[in-house]
Amino acid sequence: MSGTSAPRLKDVALAANVSMSAASRILRGERDRFGEETCQRVLDAARQLGWRRNLLVNGMQTGRTKMIGVMIPPYDSVWVDVLAGLHIVLAGADYLPMTVWVGDCQEMPHFEKDDDQGLGQISRLLDRRVDGLILWPSFAVAYYEHFRELLERRVPVVVIDHEFSEDQIADSIETDEQRCANAVAQHLLSLGHKNIACLSSRETAWQAWAVRRRQSFEQALADHPDVKVKSWRLNSWGTDGLEIAEEILTQEPRPTALFCVTDHEALYIYEAAAKFGLRIPEDVSVVGFADLDFAASLRPPLTTMRQRPKDIGRRAAQLILDRLDGDFGDHPPTTIRVGADLIVRGSTSQHS
Amino acid sequence: MSGTSAPRLKDVALAANVSMSAASRILRGERDRFGEETCQRVLDAARQLGWRRNLLVNGMQTGRTKMIGVMIPPYDSVWVDVLAGLHIVLAGADYLPMTVWVGDCQEMPHFEKDDDQGLGQISRLLDRRVDGLILWPSFAVAYYEHFRELLERRVPVVVIDHEFSEDQIADSIETDEQRCANAVAQHLLSLGHKNIACLSSRETAWQAWAVRRRQSFEQALADHPDVKVKSWRLNSWGTDGLEIAEEILTQEPRPTALFCVTDHEALYIYEAAAKFGLRIPEDVSVVGFADLDFAASLRPPLTTMRQRPKDIGRRAAQLILDRLDGDFGDHPPTTIRVGADLIVRGSTSQHS
DNA sequence: TGAAGGAGTTCAAGTAGTTGAGCATTTTCG
DNA sequence: CGAAAATGCTCAACTACTTGAACTCCTTCA
Numbered sequence: 069m070s071g072t073s074a075p076r077l078k079d080v081a082l083a084a085n086v087s088m089s090a091a092s093r094i095l096r097g098e099r100d101r102f103g104e105e106t107c108q109r110v111l112d113a114a115r116q117l118g119w120r121r122n123l124l125v126n127g128m129q130t131g132r133t134k135m136i137g138v139m140i141p142p143y144d145s146v147w148v149d150v151l152a153g154l155h156i157v158l159a160g161a162d163y164l165p166m167t168v169w170v171g172d173c174q175e176m177p178h179f180e181k182d183d184d185q186g187l188g189q190i191s192r193l194l195d196r197r198v199d200g201l202i203l204w205p206s207f208a209v210a211y212y213e214h215f216r217e218l219l220e221r222r223v224p225v226v227v228i229d230h231e232f233s234e235d236q237i238a239d240s241i242e243t244d245e246q247r248c249a250n251a252v253a254q255h256l257l258s259l260g261h262k263n264i265a266c267l268s269s270r271e272t273a274w275q276a277w278a279v280r281r282r283q284s285f286e287q288a289l290a291d292h293p294d295v296k297v298k299s300w301r302l303n304s305w306g307t308d309g310l311e312i313a314e315e316i317l318t319q320e321p322r323p324t325a326l327f328c329v330t331d332h333e334a335l336y337i338y339e340a341a342a343k344f345g346l347r348i349p350e351d352v353s354v355v356g357f358a359d360l361d362f363a364a365s366l367r368p369p370l371t372t373m374r375q376r377p378k379d380i381g382r383r384a385a386q387l388i389l390d391r392l393d394g395d396f397g398d399h400p401p402t403t404i405r406v407g408a409d410l411i412v413r414g415s416t417s418q419h420s
Numbered sequence: 421m422s423g424t425s426a427p428r429l430k431d432v433a434l435a436a437n438v439s440m441s442a443a444s445r446i447l448r449g450e451r452d453r454f455g456e457e458t459c460q461r462v463l464d465a466a467r468q469l470g471w472r473r474n475l476l477v478n479g480m481q482t483g484r485t486k487m488i489g490v491m492i493p494p495y496d497s498v499w500v501d502v503l504a505g506l507h508i509v510l511a512g513a514d515y516l517p518m519t520v521w522v523g524d525c526q527e528m529p530h531f532e533k534d535d536d537q538g539l540g541q542i543s544r545l546l547d548r549r550v551d552g553l554i555l556w557p558s559f560a561v562a563y564y565e566h567f568r569e570l571l572e573r574r575v576p577v578v579v580i581d582h583e584f585s586e587d588q589i590a591d592s593i594e595t596d597e598q599r600c601a602n603a604v605a606q607h608l609l610s611l612g613h614k615n616i617a618c619l620s621s622r623e624t625a626w627q628a629w630a631v632r633r634r635q636s637f638e639q640a641l642a643d644h645p646d647v648k649v650k651s652w653r654l655n656s657w658g659t660d661g662l663e664i665a666e667e668i669l670t671q672e673p674r675p676t677a678l679f680c681v682t683d684h685e686a687l688y689i690y691e692a693a694a695k696f697g698l699r700i701p702e703d704v705s706v707v708g709f710a711d712l713d714f715a716a717s718l719r720p721p722l723t724t725m726r727q728r729p730k731d732i733g734r735r736a737a738q739l740i741l742d743r744l745d746g747d748f749g750d751h752p753p754t755t756i757r758v759g760a761d762l763i764v765r766g767s768t769s770q771h772s
Numbered sequence: 773t774g775a776a777g778g779a780g781t782t783c784a785a786g787t788a789g790t791t792g793a794g795c796a797t798t799t800t801c802g
Numbered sequence: 803c804g805a806a807a808a809t810g811c812t813c814a815a816c817t818a819c820t821t822g823a824a825c826t827c828c829t830t831c832a
Contacts, residue, residue, distance in 0.1 A: 133476065135548070
């Protein structure tokens with residue numbers, strides 16, 4: 069506990085009896101310019117003192133900190149996978165993500181008024197001079213101006229699951245809602261269902277994907293005049309899931325199939341069905357979305373769209389790295405839409 | 421897209437027609453030393469240019485980067501909460517966590533041989549000069565030496581859910597396994613169960629808590645000679661959950677109650693029970709651990725110990741901050757044990 | 773013998789600020 | 803009226819390194 073702080077290059081140079089510049093050069097690999105014996109001396113001294121390069125200094129000098137800011141909501145297991153994907157690619161390129169959370173992390177409802185907090189978090193990241201930014205924010209318009217400023221300063225921005233209300237100013241990556249909705253619709257149609265319900269989530273600003281998912285689903289069935297679709301959604305606090313599930317299951321006539329915009333909502337249906345003694349899938353087929361960690365373990369196991377969150381993370385990271393490498397130069401903003409896979413399990417069956 | 425990089429203090433000073441030192445002092449709040457008009461000029465210039473303080477420089481000069489390294493495994497929803505807890509406290513003190521993951525994030529089995537990778541990740545954090553380190557690692561002995569070096573350099577280390585094999589050299593925070601095991605045991609005893617099984621997880625080095633949890637449970641029942649306890653555990657790849665669950669449920673006589681060291685294992689029991697037509701809790705009571713996001717939604721809802729991951733995160737962060745503030749000075753390493761709450765739901769009942 | 777060339781190493785000026793000490797003015801007070 | 807004190811601001815050194823340019827030897831060759 070003597071309080072010896074981290075060794076400096078100066079110490080190494082002194083120990084090896086060379087100038088700082090020599091030490092610096094040798095430790096950075098510019099070895100052929102120096103005598104073999106000198107190199108050995110410096111390397112040994114560095115090892116013995118436990119010297120480590122200081123990326124802060126590097127960051128200051130080159131303007132590259134090798135850190136990517138990441139802003140996400142504290143949400144379900146999907147986000148863990150997105151982060152994992154990001155991390156793999158970034159770490160592979162010797163970058164590190166700096167993750168901040170929006171929302172007070174305690175109370176989801178607070179999200180709505182967190183525009184300022186979100187900007188505050190971005191500031192924290194920028195103060196640390198991150199090289200790029202990956203965001204899944206509750207996008208107030210205030211953000212856009214920030215984006216522009218960042219892009220002007222050549223700090224690339226990638227947004228996940230966000231639809232730009234004005235013209236697209238940053239790269240974007242999202243689940244291909246249309247293709248997913250089609251897949252679900254196709255599945256249910258092929259099973260002969262004609263009376264279908266859709267249970268959406270809280271459709272708040274920070275859950276804009278819920279809206280898109282529901283609408284895509286409605287649209288996918290719009291061409292089939294013989295199929296009836298009715299949508300429902302949770303209240304803005306997300307507290308009435310069970311009630312709505314019960315309401316859906318007591319409709320006359322009762323829908324024979326149900327699409328839930330996430331597996332979370334499917335849970336309510338399972339619960340309500342159990343309460344009414346309805347059997348899944350015999351009485352009602354249920355399709356979820358996301359394939360959250362519990363989906364396969366439900367009784368019956370839930371048919372659901374498995375997103376590719378790791379893939380989303382990986383590609384978001386790659387998008388940023390490409391921009392940073394300049395491979396991407398000044399290309400206009402791209403949108404990448406990532407597919408998802410329909411995992412058919414026991415919760416859907418032929419309509420008898 | 422003009423490529424104007426971030427404005428420097430020099431620019432602000434120039435615009436306000438003062439020296440850099442004046443600008444620096446005014447922007448850092450040392451305002452009373454300067455004329456009101458000068459302050460205004462500097463503040464205006466800074467705002468107009470969009471100047472932001474550069475924490476890299478601050479970090480270099482003061483040796484404090486206001487970043488805390490966090491190393492965690494890519495695991496279940498519990499970790500999201502731990503991170504959230506960490507984040508709340510750290511952000512509140514103007515710190516930011518830098519999170520890295522151990523393991524290749526794809527294949528959990530890889531963990532075992534990741535000692536090197538873990539050290540590599542720590543290096544990444546140290547290269548960025550984090551002020552402190554919070555770890556849930558797969559602790560090879562190699563780490564210990566690293567710790568010592570860090571502590572010597574006054575970089576505080578806090579470990580989560582780790583039992584030191586040598587003497588405790590860093591602060592530690594963990595779930596109070598003994599109290600939890602007692603609570604579960606007490607619950608099952610009070611329901612009249614006398615033949616109890618315990619299903620542990622993969623008991624690998626990086627899941628040392630599983631061992632402690634199982635042992636604590638066995639111990640909690642050791643004083644009751646009329647109660648029979650038998651333990652089982654998954655193989656080291658964690659692939660035989662269902663088989664073992666089936667094995668347990670076909671014992672003669674069949675245990676009337678089952679404690680699973682996490683809710684994940686409870687899922688196997690549910691599945692096996694469904695297969696054999698056994699009813700929960702009438703034929704067998706089941707207790708889980710962790711209260712993962714799906715626990716309440718199972719049929720029947722799972723009785724489980726709800727950990728306080730957010731609390732663990734919060735306290736780990738506070739521990740680090742205390743050390744950094746010197747409030748903690750050179751106190752010897754502490755261990756904080758965090759309790760958990762028994763959530764009694766429908767999966768346990770009186771033994772008839 | 774002197775110039776050219778190369779190997780090995782160092783100088784000094786950056787990077788973006790911070791900060792203790794000090795220097796002009798102006799004001800206050802004896 | 804002159805000295806001390808207060809006000810307002812700047813100098814220069816420091817943080818930990820990097821890097822283009824230059825400098826010192828020593829060898830080689832004309």
